[in-house]
Amino acid sequence: MSTRVHLVTGAGGLVGRAVTDQLRARGDRVIGIDRMASGEGDGRIIDCDLRDTHRLHQLAYAHDLDTIIHCGAHSGPMVARDNPYDLVSVNVIGTANVLEIARVRRLRRFVNCSSVSVYGATVAGPVVENVPLHPSTVYGATKLAAEYLVTAYAKEHRLAAVSLRLSWVYGPNRTTNCLLRRMVDDAIEGKPTRVDWGAGFHRQYIHADDAAAALIAAVDAASIDQHAYNITGDTYQTLTETAELVRRVLPQADIRFGEGNDPGDDVQHRFDITAARRDLDYVPAISLEEGIRRFAETIKEQR
Secondary structure: OOOOEEEEEOOOOHHHHHHHHHHHHOOOEEEEEEOOHHHOOOOOEEEOOOOOHHHHHHHHHOOOOOEEEEOOOOOOOOOOOOOHHHHHHHHHHHHHHHHHHHHHHOOOEEEEEEEHHHHOOOOOOOEOOOOOOOOOOHHHHHHHHHHHHHHHHHHHHOOOEEEEEEOEEEOOOOOOOOHHHHHHHHHHHOOOEEEEEEOOOEEEEEEHHHHHHHHHHHHHOOOOOOOEEEEOOOOEEEHHHHHHHHHHHOOOOOEEEEOOOOOOOOOOOOEOOHHHHHHHOOOOOOOHHHHHHHHHHHHHHHO
């Protein structure tokens, strides 16, 4: 079988980098693009903005693409909160631009990296994919709009396309605001972590490597049976319980939370990943404790 060639958008980001590494490790070719490519330094990520349609089509026509894995976006409700127009421009228009490449080139598969932010606050769990969606942030609304575009392209243009709704992604390469990273950083530096809220607030994390494995599983699946899948780790617990895992790895960690919910996040219940297990054979491989251990080891090495 000939080597598959994948276009990975956002290849310099947390999830895109993990996807790129895993695909290359198995022998596939990756055309990685990112508008922050200059920070990579290895020459393997191409500088390209998702809104630059001419550049995108130029790259697409230069390679015999099999698949697009679309990780490029403003990655989280905490990013570009003060610039909602740019959120819409990158996350929605950028998605439409790469969908056009998939349509025109008749690619075998288009996999869209979405977010559980499309749900907004949930009523009860476990949360399955077909519950009503009520995003509470512009970010969540852009991810939902992108999902609708992906689904519409699939139906109208017979594009084999799917969206994966990732929960809170963490990993050593995360550069945007991350409370878990703060807890690990503070413990390594010998500083206390104090948060005014969150003692009983639940959050469902997923390691970037598990997120990447799910996206690649969607690339490899013989068929896709629904338009979107929840993709999370198997751990649904309070931030206090997560802090206990940090202490197991870093006994010196001094972490305290106040009462109340995260004022910048939705209250969400456990996300059901039954469909992803069934259709994509997705099973999270990295426990939260093991992920925190890897997190800490990498941060120590980087310093």
